[in-house]
Amino acid sequence: MKVDKKIIVRVLAIVLSYALITFLLRMGLLNRQYTALLIPIGVNIMLAVSLNLVTGFLGELSLGHAGFMSIGAYAGALFSLHVEMPALPSILLAMVIGGVTAAVFGFLIGVPVLRLRGDYLAIVTLAFGEIIKSVLNALSFTNGARGLSKIPLNANYEHYTIVFIAVVITVLVIANVVDSRHGRAVCSVRDNYIAAESVGIHVSRFKILAFVIGAFFAGVAGAIYAHNVGIIKPTTFDYNQSIEILVIVVLGGMGSIKGSIIAAIILTALPEVLRGADDMRMLLYSIALIAMILINQSGFKEKLLERFHSGKKQKAGE
């Protein structure tokens, strides 16, 4: 019975949020500024949730997520630029190609790199992101420092349905992976590496699994980003971008998919909500960020949650 209820809540949440977005757009209740934010929010949700799989559930700090995003963005954009076809199949294929290319790189990088743990892995993934950036700068078919432009805007706000579906698939796949047997194995690697190995869990295999799935969805998100903005440059995907994704994950809570979604929405919208504050904008943004993290980590939130959960058993995996 419990599982059924969970599914109902999920389906309701998906349908309601889609209906809400459609309603707001159709009724013209969203102004242009916030309409333009819809896709970046979706992209950030996908990036944060996919990074959460690596950082939150696998427990490995990855600072190269923007690297996978850039691979997906470039692969998807190159496809759309060179293959003529109608908008819908074009963007779908671009997303798949972006995702698969990023996943392939995730695998290639993951095999040698995932022998490392903790800080070492963080540094290596950071270096990987920088290498991708340098390679994109040096290659001629990526147009070097000038990047790719004139990418068809097949994933802008007019095509929000496609992006919404992509976000839902990302969240559902990752949530289900985490809930699955493989996901439990991934979490066990995080919780106790040695114990996991001792009960016969193939640690490196599950590490690579999580890494590749994370890279795949980062690649899809990159492809959507490229087809929303229409221009991509290597410098867009520097380590600051990786850090920004990590900030969303940390703020939302390691290992909390819902947290990542909410944090992605808040952190993407906040700079725009603060636009009225002019010069103080980025200062207020930073202060708000610090305040949110502090509140999140304080006893206040715990008490609040306790009240909501009083008399209810804590569900596993949440």
Add this chain to the structure above:
Amino acid sequence: MKKLLSMLLIAAMVLSMTACSSGTDAADDSSDAAAAEEGDTAEDAAEGSAEGGTFVIGGLGPLTGDAASYGISVMQGGQIAVDEINAAGGVQVGDATYMLELNFADDEASEDTVITAYNSLMDSGINALMGAVTSGACLAVIEQSSQDGILQITPSGSALGCTEYDNTFRLCFTDPLQGTTLADYAVDNLGASKIAVIYNNADEYSTGIMEAFVEEAEAKGAEIVANEAFVTGDVDFRTQLTSIKATDAELICVPAYYQDATYITQQAKDLEMDIPFIGSDGWDGVLGTVTDVTTVEGAVFLSPFLASDPAVADFVEAYEAAYNATPDQFAADGYDTVYVIKAAMEQAGSIESADLIAAMTEIQVDGVTGSVTFDATGEPNKAAKFVKIVNGEYTAME
């Protein structure tokens, strides 16, 4: 319960977003229709009164982040022009008089943020757009501005594609034009036949100038004896300089920003290289960062604006009084852009975007960056100005 809470939070978030919205958009989310409607109502209101009204110039540029100095300069330069024009009684358009207002939004020089920044400007209602300041952001925004059909003039977006659409114009030189101009000057005026180049291959500005420079110089019969690359953030150029020293280069072309030029010229002196430098307009400001002015003595660079030029003294004085800083070329570009918009308004006799765009090719503006006219492709026609560093001072050259 936790799920319910999260849903509530999402709902609250979305509601708070809509609460800020003006809600003026039409039922169909066709943005251009909504924008046109907004423009019309603003105009109707303006023409209704005999006084005219307010003509809002939207500005886009980085006010935060690495490139913030460019956006702030453009904004401040533009504000000086707006204040001057308003103090002189506004802009006479047909029978009506319009006061100017500058509404500048921060785009963080990001292709992502510039779209929401542009849309926030459109929400608040603007009549013309000055921006974006940086090339990447400008390229990202022209797609939307062309759909809205609004007059857009970038003060400093130098990438070729920035003027792709009919509504887009540019005040500065393009990167390739800078490269060509530099090469012409190097070969024709300085008589160089063997030239070395150091450029930043992680920067589109630097790469764009370098490619055009090399092409033009070779077409003119000069030889590129060394073409050395570096990346953003490099501070040690000895490797590149040493390999140039091994050649018989007569001139080193450095299409880069002044921070890079500072290190390059200093290290060239340390290596006892006595080869003159030629640079792009990014060199402006190099005297403020060099520790030893003799390292850049004799260097020549392109610059549309020289603050010590007596012809621009009024602007420099006004800027210094307002912001306690010497204006740079970005400030001058912003200042001129506002005057170009003013000239277009007067010429068009209307503030309709289509009329303003049509008037752009008919105007001539004598600004602080020189006299400029525009052709139908959106490119400016103006003379190249070179600056030479003589006795540790910027000196204008003919």
